[in-house]
Amino acid sequence: MRLARGAAAVAFGAVMLLAAGGARASETATCDVPIVHALPGGGAAQIDPRIDSLKTYLTKPPFTAWHDFKLLNRESLTLQEGGSATFMLPNNRPATLTFVGHSVGPNEHRIRLRLVIEHPEKQHRVLDTTFTLDEGGVVLNVGHRHDNGVLILAVSCKTQN
Amino acid sequence: MKMGKPEDERLQRYFDGELTPEERAQVEAGLSEDDRLRLAALGEVRGLVANALTAEAADIDLWPALEKKLAGGGKAEAKARRRWGLRAHPASWSAGLVSAAAAAALLFFVQPWHSGHPQNGCDIESLETVGAVASVIHMDDAPHNGDEATTVIWTTEDD
Numbered sequence: 412m413r414l415a416r417g418a419a420a421v422a423f424g425a426v427m428l429l430a431a432g433g434a435r436a437s438e439t440a441t442c443d444v445p446i447v448h449a450l451p452g453g454g455a456a457q458i459d460p461r462i463d464s465l466k467t468y469l470t471k472p473p474f475t476a477w478h479d480f481k482l483l484n485r486e487s488l489t490l491q492e493g494g495s496a497t498f499m500l501p502n503n504r505p506a507t508l509t510f511v512g513h514s515v516g517p518n519e520h521r522i523r524l525r526l527v528i529e530h531p532e533k534q535h536r537v538l539d540t541t542f543t544l545d546e547g548g549v550v551l552n553v554g555h556r557h558d559n560g561v562l563i564l565a566v567s568c569k570t571q572n
Numbered sequence: 573m574k575m576g577k578p579e580d581e582r583l584q585r586y587f588d589g590e591l592t593p594e595e596r597a598q599v600e601a602g603l604s605e606d607d608r609l610r611l612a613a614l615g616e617v618r619g620l621v622a623n624a625l626t627a628e629a630a631d632i633d634l635w636p637a638l639e640k641k642l643a644g645g646g647k648a649e650a651k652a653r654r655r656w657g658l659r660a661h662p663a664s665w666s667a668g669l670v671s672a673a674a675a676a677a678l679l680f681f682v683q684p685w686h687s688g689h690p691q692n693g694c695d696i697e698s699l700e701t702v703g704a705v706a707s708v709i710h711m712d713d714a715p716h717n718g719d720e721a722t723t724v725i726w727t728t729e730d731d
Contacts, residue, residue: 451609468711468722476613521693528727535702538727545693554704554727561609 438492440510440522442568445485446500449553450560452478461485465565468551477560490568502557504537505529506564511541513570520546522568528555546570580730583607587614610728694723704729 445462449469456475458466459482469480488496490510497507511523521543528538537555544550544566552564585591586599603611699706705728710721 468724471711473613473709473724473726476609523697530703533703537701537704537729538706538725539698539700540706540725541697542723543695543697548693549722550694551722551724552727553724554729556606556729 438513438570440490440492440513440568440570442488442490442496442508442510442524442566443485444488444498444508444567445565446483447563447565448481448483448501448557448560449474449477449563450479450481451476454478456480462565465549465551465563469563474553474563479560480563483562500528500555500557500562500564502555502562503531504555505531508566510568514543520570522546522570524566524568526552526564526566528552544568583610584614587611613726613728696723696725699725701727 445465447459447462447465447469456470456478458469458480461482462469462480465480468474474480483501486496486498488498488508490496490508492510492512495507495509497505500506505528507525507527507529509525509527511525513523514521522545523541523543525541526538527536527540529535530537538552540552542550546569547567549565549567552566553561555562555564582591582595582599586596591599696708699708707726707728709724709726711724712721
């Protein structure tokens, strides 16, 4: 009887582990990465209406060094946990975003991401950073030169759970 | 002006006002558009730091401390738990009242109905660069009154 109970407990544990494993396997993040071109200029800041949600940041220092903000591209990425997607920046640098993991706890849903930007000609990584971000939060990467200005990448992700 | 390490240093010294008038004139004569952008960015960052320090000094009032007390279950504490591995205390009826008060306070201060604006809460775990210098800047989330600053990774590439 004791053996049967033990076996049942082990079987139940195995089922729970499999269920948990299945749930983990289905973790998917959708990421939005607007790629903005910031250019110098005069007068009031001109901000592309498609990036209105970034206006709060772009109208404050240090972004006031530029006046014209145009959305060049917008990457919409769907990433499985542990998966990556590579996209090309307008300055021909490949950028790779990896969904490293996801943590859920009281009052928090956090996503761990890695962003790598490569320099193909010089064969090195200009940037390789890993960070943890609130779901739907944004982190800005600024400074990659492009066409008399710089590029701004605004990385933001959400999971389906 | 072509930017190598000595030129970087010279530009920085120009920005800091450490050059002689002759050296200043030389630098100004050779400034490229990229140099001007870099000087503008240096100026903005300096202004940002100065503003942050001023704001810090001017921020001595009772409301943030009161708000922090009320928002005991808020994001800042959650962040501290993440960093230090602390666990939440068991709930009690008084915790319920405090949570209700915290919710009311957060609604009053954060006003989420005004926001289509992304929040942040970013912790940088690692940051490596090659052929570039990266700095991390935390921008105040005002006027949206978020309780987390927004993180900017500023990359300046060498030529």
